[in-house]
Amino acid sequence: MSNLLALNWPWAAAVLGMAAVTYATRISGLLLLSGVEVKGRWKAALDAVPVSVMMAVITPSILMTGKAESLSAVIVAIAAYFRAPLVLNILLGMGSVVLLRHLLGG
């Protein structure tokens, strides 16, 4: 699959499987909750989903990779806390991780 347009059957099967399960996850929340009113403790739980899931997704990259990554994550988190724009934060993260890897020899 090295040229620009090449495709093959195993690739197609993998993409089909991945696409099917992904769409299933995207509509199942709708199917489960349609017509149900959510409040109180359940609302607090649902409201916490974004923070909780996103943190889990990036945990291996920011906490289990190296000191440079963990320190850069702290820097980005502080900048984001003070409402730095997203693009600036990305550049800050990329810049600090490169610099810190260099300085820390990681």
Add this chain to the structure above:
Amino acid sequence: MVAYVPIGLLWGTLAAGKGFSALAAMLMSVFVYAGASQFVAVDMWVQPLPILVLTLTTLVVNLRHVLMSASISRHITAVPKGWRYALMFILTDESWAMAERRALHAPLDFGYMVGSSLPLWPTWFLCSFIGAAVGNRLGAPETYGLDFAFSAIFLSIIMGFWKGPRTGAVIIASGAAAVGTKLALSGAWYIMAGGVVGVIVASLLHSEADA
């Protein structure tokens, strides 16, 4: 939307490194359209392809969509029912996070959902194509810190939800559970584990007084 450009280019570059043609990279982005799982899949991409394991891992990584679409379903009741299912195809971490933040002070109508979510989709798959076509010439993504861009985006979105110490408790609980699970189990179970533990902590810390 600007964030999808570097991330899409980065993912395309990594996919090309595993033998994806530019078209193959683009079509995966068209049909799967779930960045985190695509990064994980490319990481696991070996020949012969472990198709079943790839599919199951994608399911685990994307199980968070169940919680996300459950949460957003509360705010899109003004959208015609058939369209809700179409909209869910373009529900991503970022479009969903934006929609949830808007839902704090305004209802989500069809126009807002399409306008905020739909442009991200072609941005993502076209950048995947370009990344795979030309990205290899950039050299290793680590040289530019591109491999950290995804984490920086998620961190920024997470901090956008900051509402005080309780948010901090959710972050710590989720991170700790993810670390523990990642150390104990291979695969992507740490995502569900962290997600569920964080949500449980949020629910335990809830008090009716400030609802």
